Amino acid sequence: MENDNKDYVTIRLAGQLCGIPVLEVHDVLSEQTITSVPLAPPAVAGVLNLRGRIVTAINLRKRLGLKDKESGGENMSIVVEYEGEPYSLLIDGVGDVLSFSEDSFERNPVTLDPCWQDVSSGIFRMEGELMVILDVEKLLNFGKTQAEAA
């Protein structure tokens, strides 16, 4: 919080602009072969091999209750780490790394979908667009509770 400006990797998800703190992003991957895991929670798209490491792929659209993507277009993913395990978040596209100042920060509007409320730690105002900040920890914690419930 000492630094006024924070850097975010921006991503596109079903048209919505989202941001993930740049320091949490380990990798940005283009399309990868993903092995699906039967019986896994729906948000788990499968597992993939990233330079000899096995990474669990999370389907962010499913995770956020969005519709499945129509086929076509490139599949990107960004790799983040949670509790020492690597996860790859499947997204529609990656944009620039943007820097925001605290001034443009807003809390989540109370009317936001609870599913988004859960994983977002706030919103940044941009010119002409809003960026939702995704909280990696909350994003991936969900999978855990869901798996437990299953």
Place this chain on the structure above:
Amino acid sequence: MDDLLNEFLTETAESIDEVDAEMVVLEQDPTNKPILDNIFRLVHTIKGTCGFLGLPRLESVAHAGENVLGKYRDGELVVTSDSVTLILSALDRIKEILAGLEATQEEPQGDDSEIIQKLNVVASGGSVEAVVAAPEPETDVIEMPEITQSKNILPGQVSLEELEAAFAAAPGPDDEDDDDATAVQDEGDSLFKCIGGADAVKVITHLFHNRILGDASVKNLMDGVNTRDSKAKMGDFFTSYLGDNKNSGPSIEAAFAPFISHNITVEQNKTVRKLLESVLEEVDLSPLLADAVLAEYDDISDQFLEEVSKKAQSKKVEKDKVAANAKSGEPSIANQSIRVNVQVLEDLMTMVSELVLTRNQLMQLLRNSDDSEFSIPLQRLSQCTTELQEGVMKTRMQPVGNAWAKLPRIIRDLQLELGKKIDLQMLGADTELDRQVLEMIKDPLTHMVRNSADHGIEMPDARLAAGKKETGTVRLNAFHEGGHIIIEITDDGAGLPVEKLKAKALKNDLATQEELDAMSDNQIQRFIFHAGFSTAEKVTAVSGRGVGMDVVRSNIEKIGGTVDLKSIEGKGTSFSIKIPLTLAIVSALIVKCGDDRFAIPQISVLELVRASKDSEHSIEHINDTPVLRLRDRLLPLVRLDEILGMAGDKSEEDEEARKEDYIVISQVGTFTFGIVVDQVFDTEEIVVKPVAPILKDLHTFSGNTILGDGKVIMILDPNGIVNQISDKVTDSSGLGMEEDVKQTAARNDNEAILLFRAGKDSRRAVPLSLVARLEEIEVSTIEEADGQPVVQYRGQLMPLLTVSASYELKQEGRQPVLVFTDGDKTMGVAVDEIIDIMEDKIDIELSSTIAGQVGTAVIDGEATEIIDVAYYIEKAFGSLGSSSTSGHTGLHSQSNILLVDDSKFFLNMIKPLLSAAGYKITAVDSGAAALELREQGEDFDIIISDIEMPDMDGFTFAEQVRENGIWQRTPLIALSSHQTPKDFARGREVGFDDYVVKLDRDNLMGAITEQIGKKKNAA
């Protein structure tokens, strides 16, 4: 001082463990002087080091324990069980303190006065009981008289303050050290006293050695030297040299033999001196004292350097001799091993795993490209990787005995607590397995041994009443078997009480009365693997808290192992644990289901079956449940796509269109089932990687891995699959039922019989279990060798026999052949046509006079000749047997014979032979099964047993038969392929009445007739 402390902790923990074990030995053998000396030495070292490091609590406890040990050593006290218990509890206290020390780097707070007082009372000749009655405050003993003594030191060399500082935590001299102490006191100003006495010298020499070993430029001085001996020698030397008693200890030549024999150079000596200096600094010796010691060292080093140069002169002549001496001098094991942090090994293993993966990927690439210039280097890389992998695996291997080290102590404590007499036998303690696996089975093993001792072994009087030896036996046996480690825990205790288990199962709603009635004893006994099932009537401190065998089972299954039990009420229980050698890299079968590939660990794969509509195997359905007929068994099948929830959108037509299935027959515990998959690829060495936490709850998978082509695949866990399907079947162990039933059925004499025709003669038959394979051989491939037709078969020459001399081989087309194997021998019998396979009872009604035939039986309403496979095997390989069985026929009909042989082949071969001779045969395939029959009260006129059998060999079996029970007087004939006089003698010793070589039918028949005759005469 952290390094010092860590070193101390590791070393002390090891010593304590050793003392723990040795104390138990000592208790049984109180006069064993070497052991006592060793214990004393270990405890003394612990005490000394503690004192040096300023750990007063530890020191005082160790000291008090040492006092008692000292009295033992001097013969003033007799080793009693009570006092051993006391010392053991002192060791436990030391362990507690050590644990605290490890956690916080400081000695934990606590009061040890009670235990110290007890120890002192014992040391002063009192009994343990007296401790409570007369708590004499003899605690003074452990106070530190040294500090007062140190005041006596003349302040000639160092100031009193410095001495005090050096002594602050120095140990007190104990009773047996008194002599030394006074001796030293007389020359109170010796340097030896000033630096802190024998203990300090010990620590210094210890650290000094370690430094030398840790310094690259001088560590070769210690090559091939037993450091422990060298430490002791150098310590003794310093003790006497610095103690102004220069000539009493070892000579300089002896103490510094390693330096001299390695021709220490002046340069090296400088380094060594520096090391010594740093050691002295580290132990907080005052600079003054350190300088004094170093000055002494310089004197000493001058002497041995001179020695070296002298030696160099005469060396040319004696070179060979010296070399020989150095070699044979002190062969050291200690110095050939180093202590490595486990984490380093783990990291190494991870890296090797990665390397294996990369290698696999490269090899895959290589396979896809032909004739690459990389192929040769890659092959070499592959080989190196394999060797590296093996090497690293080896570093992780530890003898299973490490996991057993605590058991003697546990058993001993149990004996006292429960008042039982138990003999713990440990066999195969040097069997090695992966460290990780070892860690995982440590607790289950301990638990099981405890269980055996606590629940299994009865009280001495109960044992005597049951006609057993007063002392019960718990035996641990570990051995390798086909890539697995088998650990057996056997006790000769009360066995598992079936009725009680039934009652408990009912109470806990695990099964209904009807279900229980239908279960075999073994199945009921397996209930103990359920949660909350303890059979001990009383909850003791040791076991019976209801967390028991279920935890053991799940722990073992977690590492891909299985656990099974056999128990006979009143006779004992035997658990057998089967675990893989290592967890990290396993061989796995790659299968395809839908669009995905999966790995199945090879350990649980028994065989592969291809099933299609037109092949001999096809999947049948009972009310939509798929099953497979495999040989004489019906196996339940699971469809992998259904298990994995991938079958949803498949239409019926798809099913119809499906031409063939592959079935992976796998085994979990005793439950065998088939997994239906779409396709089977090859096997691959895979590195098991744990799945992400988010997928941990999927029990269907045990992990995932990266294949050679870089794709990630999931590893199926057959245990998990069984658990999943067994939800429907109540319990996986219940699935073993089918097998048990089958075994009983086998005893009912119904056999699968192969019917065939050869020549114009009548229909012939042979027990199907004897036939290895049925083949059709192109006539043109039949060759002739030594006047006999032979054929090349699976890379071997297989002799081809005809059913009778008059039978002629076909001239063209294909010749059907029955292939028989015995061990590595294979032979074929040519026939005209194979008619059928059917289940029937072979009842020989007419015994045959024709060689090669056992006799005639009615099978399926038609007279059928049963051929004698043994005859053909003999004809093909052995000297031609001249015999027929006719001579023995018809006599002693209705004599009952029990045949015990693990080889189905022999069972099936001898059985028709004997029944042809008019005996009634009961055949079982293990000694244990035979003893079960005994328990059921079946009586026989004669017992014929094989010698080489797994689990229980013939000798053991005979001993058990002779020991008690209704067969004590039944004639016993041993049947074996071993025929040395020694075997004969051993056989007679354990109670066999006769010893017959396998395949020698005439002798066997003769022996049977003779023994039965004897029995009748005796009766």
